[in-house]
Amino acid sequence: MSQKSDKKKRTIITGVILTVYVAVFLFVFLVFLEILAIDVLIANIVLYVSIGIALIGLSIWGIIFLLNKQKKKVLKEQKAAARQTSARTRQQRATEQANSTSSVKPRTLSKSTGKIRLDSLIYAGKIDRQRCSICKLTCSEDQLICTCPFCESLFHKNHLEKWLINDKDCPVCSRDLSGYITKV
Numbered sequence: 001m002s003q004k005s006d007k008k009k010r011t012i013i014t015g016v017i018l019t020v021y022v023a024v025f026l027f028v029f030l031v032f033l034e035i036l037a038i039d040v041l042i043a044n045i046v047l048y049v050s051i052g053i054a055l056i057g058l059s060i061w062g063i064i065f066l067l068n069k070q071k072k073k074v075l076k077e078q079k080a081a082a083r084q085t086s087a088r089t090r091q092q093r094a095t096e097q098a099n100s101t102s103s104v105k106p107r108t109l110s111k112s113t114g115k116i117r118l119d120s121l122i123y124a125g126k127i128d129r130q131r132c133s134i135c136k137l138t139c140s141e142d143q144l145i146c147t148c149p150f151c152e153s154l155f156h157k158n159h160l161e162k163w164l165i166n167d168k169d170c171p172v173c174s175r176d177l178s179g180y181i182t183k184v
Contacts, residue, residue, distance in 0.1 A: 006068050010061055010064060013061050014061055016057070017057035020050065020057075021053075024049075025047075028044075028050075116181050116182065117181070117182040118180065118181065120180045121146040121147060121148070121149070121160070122146055123145040123146055123147040123154060125147075127139050127140065127141055127145060130154050132154060134156070134160065135156060135159055139154055143156060143157075144158075146160045148172060148173060148175070149177075150173050150175040151170060151172050151173035153171075153172040164177060168181070
């Protein structure tokens with residue numbers, strides 16, 4: 001249930017409670033002014049019943065309010081836990097990569113200012129609604145597309161070139177691509 005629908009329900013409940021309460025109050029007021037010829041005992045009963053209904057309605061509104069407040073708190077804690085878990089997972093992967101003896105190495109941001117060529121990474125396969133892993137836009141047949149030889153992720157050539165100028169690792173799997181890069 002969204003916040004907007006919860007707020008809308010609370011507004012409707014509050015409006016109904018206030019409308020009923022005002023209508024009953026006017027009814028009792030007209031009885032006491034003797035404009036309506038109804039026994040005062042009945043008017044008192046109606047007044048007390050309306051007060052009871054209003055209190056029950058406001059109690060329900062308060063309970064809904066408190067439950068929504070608790071729900072927001074739980075969602076906030078869940079998001080914080082997810083962020084913490086995600087950060088821990090990234091740290092674990094970086095530690096594992098640093099400790100492994102394979103060709104995988106931790107990401108480094110060695111600044112370089114040169115042009116590069118990615119001829120050996122050009123993708124020649126069929127592109128069917130696949131997306132660039134950097135910009136997330138759809139790749140098309142008329143664009144130059146590159147692929148990572150390890151994870152087979154696709155990239156627009158210009159996006160991967162810009163990435164590899166600053167970082168020699170694949171943006172997805174973090175494997176070293178420096179052997180596939182030719183400096184110009």
